[in-house]
Amino acid sequence: MKAYLVLMVLAVVAGTIFDIVHKRSGVYFSLRRQKARAAAQRSVGAGEALSLALATAAEAAVSGEFDKTPRRIAHLLTMYGFLAHAVTTVLMVFVHSTAAATPAWVSTLWSAGAWMVVIGGLWFFLFMRANVVHDGDAPWHVGRADLFVGSLIAAMAFALLWQFAQANYPGSTAAHTLFGMYLFFTTLLFVTVPWSKFAHMFFKPVVAYQRRIEEANGSSDLPRPSAQNFIVRN
């Protein structure tokens, strides 16, 4: 399992680099930075840049970029669920190699993370996906855009099913099959980075930080916020 986890990390790194090169997003981003620097009306110091980085991290931590509360909650559930599940999986494989040696909080967090992903992911998948809600497609409609969220939900769902089977029917064919499905969807999640939106977790914070820098140095193409409040009646 240690080798498998290392391979999956390498798959994400390789997939992200391929994504950046193939879609030329790295070149595009570099051009945007050059344009912003040329159009800057003032320079941003190191201290200010650090505070903007912290503000960006704080916004990402609470999914502040989402306008609608349900979407934001679903994203928070999925994001923290995935992180909890991934970190506890690494702990279980590299630090606590046997079930007996695994602290209760680690296995609890592993299950809780999977549940959070399943709940948040299905909420998004069935009720908030734009094609389903706004374009009138069937709720079970699946396309390439669902590769990330679909494989994530499936991996976490099979993790929970495998946990149940292993607890009640250890060593059974069902337990082995469910573990195989868990591995299949986990592999699918990590090796399809160039075709899925997996890498958004790396790209989005970088672009959000750049946007804050552009607002601070005056090169943003967005208007300045209104100085006047027109809400005068309740």
Added chain:
Amino acid sequence: MPTYADMTRCDGCGECVDICPSDIMHIDPVYRRSYNIEPNFCWECYSCVKYCPQQAIDVRGYADFAPLGHKVRVLREPEKGAVSWKIRYCDGRMKEFTFPIRTTPWGSIKAPQEYPEPDPEGLRSPLLAHEPEALHIATLPVLQVPKAA
């Protein structure tokens, strides 16, 4: 000037699809990001431009009179009741404008179905439904006809 969505800013929430009166803002089935399927049929109402929570929708000028280089960006601030525009002209000039869009807090206006059903007797009244309270006045002015001498 029809609209187009910047796919790097769009997060596929679908608000523009809902608000477009021409039903031409759609969601790309592969990337799940919005796009204008038929710019020729755009009414140029800019509802999507103003409503987009990610400021992902921009305005594209027709190539025959608006050469590349211009930009029209908008920032809607519902908490201030304001919408601001930043226009970059082809020659590099920049202009910014701010307009009020409403004077009451966002979400405070009741939908028609949230009002009680009007009394049928109201048909005999010169007042429209929910007048005068909906107009925030005590009574409607009455025309005073001077008595004949």
